[in-house]
Every structure is written in C-alpha cells, then in structure tokens.
Amino acid sequence: MNFDEKKIIINVKDLNKSFDSKIVLKDINFHLLQGESLAIIGESGSGKSVLLKNIIGLLQPDTGSIKINSTEIVNLPRKDKETLLLKLGITFQHGALFDSLKVWENIIFKIQNQKKLSETEGRQLAFSIIKKLGLKPEILDLFPSEISGGMQKRVAIARAICGDPKILLFDEPTSGLDPVTGSMIDDLIIRAVKTIGASAITITHDMASVSRIADKVILIDNETISWSGTPKQMLKSKNLKIQNFIKSTNPQLFS
Amino acid sequence: MTKLIFNFLGSIGQKCMKFISHIGHFFIFCYGAISWIIRPPWYLKKIITQMIDIGYFSLPVVGLTTFFSGMVLALQTYNGFTEFNSETTVARVVLTSITRELGPVLTGLMVAGRVGAKMAAEIATMRVTEQIDALGTLGTRPMQYLIAPKIIASVICIPFLVLIGNTIGILGGYIIAIYKLDFNPNLYLNATLEYLQFIDVVQGTVKAAIFGLIISTVSCYFGYFATKGAEGVGYATTVSVVVSSVMILTSTYIITALFFG
Numbered sequence: 001m002n003f004d005e006k007k008i009i010i011n012v013k014d015l016n017k018s019f020d021s022k023i024v025l026k027d028i029n030f031h032l033l034q035g036e037s038l039a040i041i042g043e044s045g046s047g048k049s050v051l052l053k054n055i056i057g058l059l060q061p062d063t064g065s066i067k068i069n070s071t072e073i074v075n076l077p078r079k080d081k082e083t084l085l086l087k088l089g090i091t092f093q094h095g096a097l098f099d100s101l102k103v104w105e106n107i108i109f110k111i112q113n114q115k116k117l118s119e120t121e122g123r124q125l126a127f128s129i130i131k132k133l134g135l136k137p138e139i140l141d142l143f144p145s146e147i148s149g150g151m152q153k154r155v156a157i158a159r160a161i162c163g164d165p166k167i168l169l170f171d172e173p174t175s176g177l178d179p180v181t182g183s184m185i186d187d188l189i190i191r192a193v194k195t196i197g198a199s200a201i202t203i204t205h206d207m208a209s210v211s212r213i214a215d216k217v218i219l220i221d222n223e224t225i226s227w228s229g230t231p232k233q234m235l236k237s238k239n240l241k242i243q244n245f246i247k248s249t250n251p252q253l254f255s
Numbered sequence: 256m257t258k259l260i261f262n263f264l265g266s267i268g269q270k271c272m273k274f275i276s277h278i279g280h281f282f283i284f285c286y287g288a289i290s291w292i293i294r295p296p297w298y299l300k301k302i303i304t305q306m307i308d309i310g311y312f313s314l315p316v317v318g319l320t321t322f323f324s325g326m327v328l329a330l331q332t333y334n335g336f337t338e339f340n341s342e343t344t345v346a347r348v349v350l351t352s353i354t355r356e357l358g359p360v361l362t363g364l365m366v367a368g369r370v371g372a373k374m375a376a377e378i379a380t381m382r383v384t385e386q387i388d389a390l391g392t393l394g395t396r397p398m399q400y401l402i403a404p405k406i407i408a409s410v411i412c413i414p415f416l417v418l419i420g421n422t423i424g425i426l427g428g429y430i431i432a433i434y435k436l437d438f439n440p441n442l443y444l445n446a447t448l449e450y451l452q453f454i455d456v457v458q459g460t461v462k463a464a465i466f467g468l469i470i471s472t473v474s475c476y477f478g479y480f481a482t483k484g485a486e487g488v489g490y491a492t493t494v495s496v497v498v499s500s501v502m503i504l505t506s507t508y509i510i511t512a513l514f515f516g
Contacts, residue, residue, distance in 0.1 A: 056392055058392075082391075082394060088392065093385070094385060098386055109393050110393040
C-alpha cells in the first residue's frame with residue numbers, strides 16, 4: 001500500500017484546551033495513519049497526557065476537532081463514544097490497574113464485558129498475553145498491589161493489547177522499567193504495528209525508544225507542536241529544543 | 256477599609272456560590288447514579304460483596320453501640336422514674352427511644368463512619384490513580400459498575416442492620432432492668448410487647464433506608480470528584496463522614512415530623 005493512500009485513523013485539527021485561565025494546548029494539528037507509529041515527546045507538564053485524554057474523550061477540548069476512524073468524537077453521544085473506545089487499547093501513565101481485581105481479571109476486563117469467558121478461558125487468554133511481556137504465570141492470581149511497579153506497568157500494557165485492538169495509545173509505557181524490559185515493550189509495539197497493522201501513539205521521554213518504535217515524532221512545547229518529523233530527522237535536527245531534549249534524556253544518541 | 260469589606264463580602268459570596276454549586280452537582284450526581292440502578296447490566300457479584308461488607312461486617316459495631324445505648328437508657332430512665340410505675344415506664348421509654356430514634360440514628364452514624372469513609376476513600380483513590388478513567392475506556396460505566404452497587408447494597412442492608420440493632424438495644428435494656436434493677440422479667444417483657452408499635456418499626460426502617468441512600472450517595476459523590484492525590488483522598492473521606500452525619504441528624508427530624516408531627 002502506498003504511504004499516501006493509507007487511511008487516516010486519528011485526525012486532530014485546531015485543538016485548543018485550557019484549564020481556567022491556563023492554556024495547556026494551542027492549535028494542535030496532526031494525524032495518525034493506519035499502521036503508523038507516532039511518538040509524542042515533550043517536557044513534563046507540556047500537555048502530552050492532556051492531549052491523549054482529549055483523544056480518548058476523557059477531556060473535552062475547548063475548540064477543535066478530533067476524528068477517530070472518521071468519527072468526530074468531540075460531543076459524540078455517550079453510547080457511540082463507548083463503542084468507539086472499545087476499539088482502542090489504552091495504557092495510563094501510572095498503570096491504573098483495578099486494585100480489587102486479580103492480575104488476570106484486570107487483563108481480560110474489556111473482553112469479559114463483551115463476551116462472557118469462563119475462568120479457565122480467561123486465565124489462558126491472560127497467560128498468552130503476559131508471556132509476550134516476559135511475565136511469569138504466578139502473578140496471574142496476585143493483586144496489583146502485590147507485584148512490582150514495573151510488573152504493574154506491563155500488566156497495564158497486557159490489558160491494553162488484550163483483544164488485539166487496531167488503535168493503541170500508550171502513556172509513558174517504558175518509564176520506570178529496566179532497559180531490557182523497556183526494549184521488550186518497544187518490540188511489542190513494533191510487532192503490533194507491523195504484524196497486525198495497528199496504529200499507535202506513544203507518549204514517552206525515552207529517546208532511544210522513540211528512535212526504535214516511531215515512524216513519526218512530534219514535540220509539544222509551549223502549548224503547541226513546535227517540531228515534527230521522522231526519528232532520523234529528529235537526531236539530525238538543528239532545533240535547539242530537540243537537541244536539548246535528546247541531550248538531557250539520552251545523550252548517547254548523539255554519538 | 257472599603258476594599259477590606261468588599262473582599263470579605265466577596266469571599267463570603269464565593270463560598271456561598273461554591274456551596275450552591277456543590278448542591279447542584281450533588282443532585283445531578285444522585286440523579287445519574289439512581290438512573291443507572293434501574294438499567295441493566297446489574298453487577299450482582301459486586302452488589303453481594305457490598306452487602307456483605309455493609310451488612311455483615313457492620314454488625315459488631317452496630318450491635319455493640321445499640322446494646323450499650325439500651326443499657327444506658329434503662330439505667331437513666333429508672334433514675335428519673337423511680338417514684339412512678341418504673342417497670343412499665345422503663346420498658347416503654349427504652350422501646351420507643353430505640354425503635355424510633357436511637358436504633359436508626361446510631362446505626363446510621365456508625366455505618367457512615369465505617370462504610371461511608373471506606374466508600375469515599377476507595378472511590379477517591381480510584382479517581383486519583385486514573386482507575387475510574389480506565390474503567391470508562393474499557394467499556395464499563397463507572398456509575399453503573401462502582402456507584403450503583405454501593406447504593407443498592409446500602410439501601411437494602413441498613414434497614415436490616417437497624418432491625419437487628421433495635422433488637423439488641425432492647426435486649427440491653429432488658430438485661431439491665433432484670434439483673435441490675437431487679438424488675439420482674441414477665442412484667443417487663445409484657446410491657447415491652449404491649450407498647451411495641453408497628454408504625455415505630457416502619458418509621459425506623461424507612462429512616463434506615465433513607466440513611467442508606469444518604470451515606471452511599473454522599474460518600475460516592477465526594478470520592479468520585481476527589482482531586483489532588485493523597486490529600487484529596489483524605490479530604491473526601493473526612494468531608495463525606497461529616498456531611499453524611501449532619502444529613503442523617505437533619506433528615507431524622509424531618510422524617511419524625513412527617514410520621515408523628
């Protein structure tokens with residue numbers, strides 16, 4: 001398929017968002033194509049997570065348009081929004097696993113709501129997913145509070161990819177993980193994009209991860225998209241903010 | 256000086272507006288929550304878990320409170336009525352006070368402290384750790400999955416707790432009357448049964464159901480809109496117990512006035 005012929009999966013146009021008098025996002029414009037992996041970078045507090053929450057409808061933009069699969073989600077009726085969200089796999093910054101449910105119940109939560117699975121089927125499905133993330137089956141019967149932060153992160157990713165959604169949104173999936181596990185998560189994102197043709201948006205500070213997983217990168221700075229391009233262009237960019245960002249996070253990438 | 260007065264009046268105005276806005280939000284929240292109760296799917300497992308937590312695990316604290324209240328009531332009434340026909344009077348005062356007021360109110364306050372605080376803290380923690388946001392993205396409505404089972408369980412369980420608490424309270428009064436005040440057991444029991452009014456039990460049960468609604472909706476409301484991390488969870492917990500308690504004490508007067516006014 002020609003790159004230009006690819007379908008636009010997410011299209012954000014002229015998005016503005018502020019909280020009281022504080023402007024957080026200003027004139028945000030970008031799109032995500034089918035089978036594309038987009039990385040959003042930016043300093044902490046630059047509004048990356050707010051942008052993600054606008055895309056999934058948890059926050060309402062002040063003005064602008066957000067289309068997912070050509071459906072405008074701003075002011076979309078609740079029921080239609082719920083149906084649309086089922087097609088998405090989302091991870092939150094801090095995992096957001098349900099404390100009262102065991103790990104396997106967390107992983108199959110969305111699927112369980114759509115089709116009733118028996119406990120054995122549920123466990124098998126959860127196990128098949130955590131295997132890909134390098135987790136051991138013993139954790140399936142534990143509660144999130146009984147596993148480490150890194151494991152929680154991976155379980156949250158397992159929950160997001162359960163059911164093979166075609167749109168994946170990750171908020172800092174590798175933060176707090178060791179480099180080996182981080183690269184495992186990167187491989188998983190790459191595999192999802194390349195093999196099942198999923199489209200992914202990843203918010204991250206890990207520039208090594210960006211250069212591995214992303215087809216396209218956007219930098220959010222001063223409430224707006226101040227730079228966009230491919231990872232290769234990013235590494236060669238003369239843009240001071242990009243250079244500072246890379247130097248301060250992964251200086252070895254320059255060498 | 257004028258500026259100071261204006262600032263003072265302004266801050267009062269702001270607080271009043273915030274209070275009115277809270278009331279408005281609260282009623283919208285209650286409407287939303289209650290409307291989800293009547294719509295499927297019903298999460299039966301969650302409702303049963305909540306019923307066990309609210310009903311079964313609150314029994315010791317409710318039993319203990321009403322038991323000692325019944326005992327104290329018998330002792331105090333006896334001191335005040337020694338010159339009169341105290342056996343019948345003590346039985347009557349204990350029975351009426353427990354079934355009409357003390358049973359439901361003490362149970363309500365105990366449950367607000369134990370269960371209401373837990374509900375508020377649990378939901379507030381889920382809010383500040385993005386679990387409620389995550390629920391919404393996983394095809395589950397937080398109101399229906401989290402709030403509705405708590406309201407259903409509270410409205411069903413607290414009336415039963417009150418009925419059990421009333422019985423234990425009356426038993427407390429009986430024990431003091433018989434073993435400390437040397438009343439005739441038959442006379443005391445007959446007097447208790449004679450003065451037992453169906454309307455008192457109904458009124459106590461209605462109060463309990465309303466208290467259940469108050470505790471669950473207030474606690475869930477403050478938890479659901481919690482902000483600012485751990486501090487927000489603490490605030491939601493404290494304020495939910497305070498508001499629930501005040502609303503229980505206010506509404507008990509209104510219900511009593513409606514039944515007996």
